[in-house]
Amino acid sequence: MTTLAPAGPAAPASAAVAVPSRSRRVPPPAMVWVGLGIVAVFVVVAGLAPAVAPYDPLAQNVTDALAAPSWQHLLGTDELGRDVLSRLIWAARIDLLIGFLGAALPAVVGTVLGALAGYFGGWVDTLVMRVSDLVQAFPSYILVIALVFVLGAGPVSILVSMTLVSWVAYVRLMRTEMLRVRESDYIAAAKVSGFSRQRVLWRHAFPNSIGQSLVYLPSDIVAATLGLAALSFLGLGIQPPTPEWGAMIAEGQPYIREQWWLATVPGLVIVVFGLGLSMIGEGVEAWGRE
Incomplete structure (x- = not known):
């Protein structure tokens, strides 16, 4: 982060200088780079799915159904004879897209509302926080399932439901930080310099x-x-025959004893992807404390 330090009591706004935080001089920990590497592999594989996947993920061959892993099918085939590896690769496209957008959209909505609530206070703060309390009163997964059930299964309804439920966490995080930052000396200096409230909010308070x-x-x-x-596992998410990791786990569950890889491998893929993202988050948090 950068803060603006006034040059003196009577210094004009143009004399303000950027003071780099220590975290910008200290390199990120190795955990961040490892996590970025894991996530980058998923992104590259998803982007190159047409060239990387060995088979058409929707092509069926019932005569070769439930085949064990072999050189022809590295992860075997499912109950319809579809290549599991190809379906995993193509599923990364929809899972990564909804995963990123399902977090980015609530982040945008929540941080903007939290910034407004924390900076202006008053009725704006009261309205935003009461609405967030109302949303938080319901269990998140149950609320998402109810919204998807009302809106209908599909990527758009899933993103809308996630946005309507998940923005609350960002509102609270942003509001707490804004309440602290708005009392800082450089914010007071910006106000004294004659900047508008909107400029002080978005140019100085918000980035910090x-x-x-x-x-x-x-x-x-x-x-x-x-x-x-979870939604796809329950049949409320991405609908077949489109490949999706949760749906693949559900499809492989009846064969868990004999063809255990059908449900296990998609689960492991989700774990590895989540591990990479968790390493990024924990590494960045540790980096910020240095």
Whole structure:
């Protein structure tokens, strides 16, 4: 983060200088780079799915159904003879897209509302916090399931439901930081310099309050990905035959004793992806404390 330090009691705004925080001089811990590497592999594989996947993920071959892993099918085939590896690779596209958007959209809504509530206070703060209390009164997963049931299954309804439920966490994080930052000396100096309230908020207070929300974002991506997998497992998420990790776990569950890889491998993929994001979040948080 950067803060603005006035040059003196009577210094004009143009004399303010940027003071780099220590975290910018200290390199990120190795945990961050490892997590970024894991997530980058998923992103690259998803982006290159047409070239990387060995088979069409929707192509069926019932004569080769439930085949064990082999050189022809590295992760075997499912109950319809579809190549499991190809379906995993193509599923990364929809899971990563909804995972990232399912966290980014609530982050944008929540941080903006939290910034307004914390900076202006008064009726704005009361309205935002009472609405957030109302949303938080319901169990999040049950509320998402109810919204998806009303809106209908599909990517759009899932993103809308996640946004309506998940923005509350960002509101509280941003409001708490904004309440602290708005009392800082450099904010007072900016106000004395004659800047408008909007400029002080978005140019000075907001950038210095968003740190905790950015640290929380990777964990929320994990939660969004798991939420999508849970909805698909229950039949409310991505509908077949589109490949999706949670749906693949559900499809492989009846064969868990004999063809254990059908349900286990998609679960492991979700775990590894979540591990990479968790390492990024924990590493950035530790980096910020240095």
